[in-house]
Amino acid sequence: MTRDRFDRTRSAGYLANHMARLFAQRLHERIRxxxxxxxxxxxxxxxxxxxxxTQRDLVDRLDVEQATMANTLARMERDGLIERRAHEADARAKTIHLTRRARDLRGPAEAAAREVNAMAMEGMEAAERERFVVAIGKAVEGLKVGAQTDR
Known part of the structure; x- marks a missing residue:
């Protein structure tokens, strides 16, 4: 009996994971x-x-674990990017606010991200780029819905 060999070159999950790692590496090189x-x-x-x-808002929007977000925010506070303030309506919560330093980084950081996106899609025509982004968006939404139905 022959088994179908897993073809990672045709696997959306494998390729998306590989692409995400490469995006993160190239982005890190440019924003470091x-x-x-x-x-x-x-x-x-x-x-x-x-x-x-709030931290909860960020966890929900970025689809990360609470502990991961807590560590990220602690580093950002240490690095002078954010400050935490008491929440007006919830005494247990804090709101996260940008410092001037963080606001000043927006232009250069977004330019770095645009460079990485351009690098990734360099060999694509405009229509292919649009279809690619739409397809990735649909895949993300499908995975979000799938995660919600698994709960």
């Missing part, structure tokens, strides 16, 4: 001189869009 790590950059993207989120 800014004093940022990829997890900090992802957190900043959310805070640049909406300053004053």
């Amino acid at each position: 001189p800014l004093g940022l790590a990829p997890a900090q950059f992802m957190t900043l993207l959310e805070l640049w869009d909406e300053d004053g989120l």
Whole structure:
């Protein structure tokens, strides 16, 4: 009996994981001189869009574990990127706010991310780029829905 061999070159999961690792490596190379790590950059993207989120908000938006977010925020606070303030409505919660340093990093950090995206899609035509991004978005949504139904 012959078994079908797993073909990683045709596996969406394998390729997405490999691509994500390469994206993270290239992004890290470009944002390291800014004093940022990829997890900090992802957190900043959310805070640049909406300053004053709670740790719980960030966990939900970034699909990360509570402990991972707590560690990321602790490093960001240590590095002078964020400050925590008392939540107006919930005495147990803190809101996360950007410092001037973090706001000033937005332009250079986003430019670095655009460079990495351009590098990844260099060999694609505009229509292929659009289809690629739409397809990845659909895959992400499918996995989110699948995770919710597993609970």
